[in-house]
Amino acid sequence: MIVTTGMKPTDEETAQAKALARELGGRYVPRGNATLASFMRRYDSKQVLVTGPDGLRLHTADGDQPLRYHPGMALVRVKRLREGARDPLVEISGVRPGDSILDCTAGLAGxxxxxxxxxxxxxxxxxxxxxxxxHAIVREGLRTYRTGMVDADAALRRIELIRADHAEYLSSLPKNSVDIVYFDPMFRIPVYESSxxxxxxxxxxxxxxxxxxxxxxxxxARRVVVLKENRDSGEFERLGFTWVKPKKTSAVAYGVIRVEHH
Ligand SMILES: C[S@@+](CC[C@H](N)C(=O)[O-])C[C@H]1O[C@@H](n2cnc3c(N)ncnc32)[C@H](O)[C@@H]1O
Known part of the structure; x- marks a missing residue:
């Protein structure tokens, strides 16, 4: 992995690129006027991580859009919650103020x-x-992204993102130690209409x-374990979750395991 900066970096962006190269076991290369494609060829690398004023971007050799942190649809969902509307995950998980949640599959932390x-x-x-x-891209995004709403920004800043494999991390926790445990693994069958x-x-x-x-x-979990998956994946049955019926139009479904107090 190559780590570099934009073409006119600040000292902070250069320092950040160097620190990320160390953290990720990558190689810091000063940007100069070089194109990222030339870095990929010269260092035979398929990925270049770039620091800049708008946060981190991961460029890949296949030329797709770079990956960067964004709250995406989650921002729309949070705006709706602020207006008192309902959200399927909030309803199914039963999350309420003061709860502790372990999200085992952060992704973009939506x-x-x-x-x-x-x-x-x-x-x-x-x-x-x-x-x-x-983990690095999302950590920086959660730290710096501004939604324009003080309470939404505070909610982003409060998320504690940890680099860990969830099976290992879960096994280190005491029993009954969080209210809700949540899984949203990469779907077995991708839902292409939701990109x-x-x-x-x-x-x-x-x-x-x-x-x-x-x-x-x-x-x-003290109360519930929730799994999000494609409704046709067979994962709910395989893993012992009770399927919650999705909206007719959606391929995305939730399954729950309600935990008895033990
Ligand atoms: C579908 S994405 C989650 C999207 C997320 N719910 C959101 O709203 O942005 C799944 C994420 O879980 C991560 N993941 C998969 N297996 C994991 C594991 N065993 N431990 C920790 N993270 C894992 C993947 O790398 C990926 O980023």
């Missing part, structure tokens, strides 16, 4: 954002991401959710 807003300042959201580059996860392909961990992780989640 669902974490919704959870964080719904749980409020007294709540706690810990979000886990296994992939180092994604919001498309930029993550190639960067995200594509592994299916394991029985071990679900077993640990049941132990750690």
């Amino acid at each position: 669902d974490s954002f919704v959870f964080s807003f719904a749980a409020g300042p007294a709540g706690r959201v810990v979000a886990l991401e296994s992939e180092p580059v994604l 919001s996860m498309e930029p993550l392909r190639g960067v995200a961990n594509p592994a299916p959710l394991s029985h071990e992780a679900v077993r640990e989640a049941r132990r750690v």
Whole structure:
């Protein structure tokens, strides 16, 4: 992995690129006037991470749009929540102010954002991401992105993003230690009409959710374990979740395991 800056970097952007190269085991290369494509050829690298005034961007050799942090649809969902509207994940998970949530599959932390807003300042959201580059991009985004709304920005800043594999992390937690455990793994069957996860392909961990992780989640959750998946994936049945009927038009479904107090 090559890490560099934009063409006219500030000292801070240069320092950040150097620090990220160390963190990610990559190589810092001063940008000069070079194109990113020339870096990819010269260093035989398929990815270049670039610091800049608008945060981090990951450019890939396939020439697709660079990956950057953005709250995407989650921002729309948070705006709706502020106006008192309902959100399927909020309803299905039963999240309420003061809750603690463990989001086991952070990605761009969109669902974490919704959870964080719904749980409020007294709540706690810990979000886990296994992939180092994604973790770095989202960490910087959560730290600096401005929505224009003080309460929404505060909800972003409160998310505690941790670089970890969720099965390992869950096994380190005491039983009954969070209210809600949430999984949104990369879908077995991609939902092409919803392209919001498309930029993550190639960067995200594509592994299916394991029985071990679900077993640990049941132990750690006080109230509920929630899984988001494609309704046709067979994952709810395979992993023992009760399917929650999606809206007719949506391929996205939720499954729940309600945890008995133990
Ligand atoms: C579909 S995305 C999650 C999207 C997220 N819910 C959102 O709203 O932005 C799944 C993410 O989980 C991560 N992931 C997959 N397996 C993981 C594991 N075992 N531990 C931690 N993160 C994992 C992937 O790298 C990917 O970024």
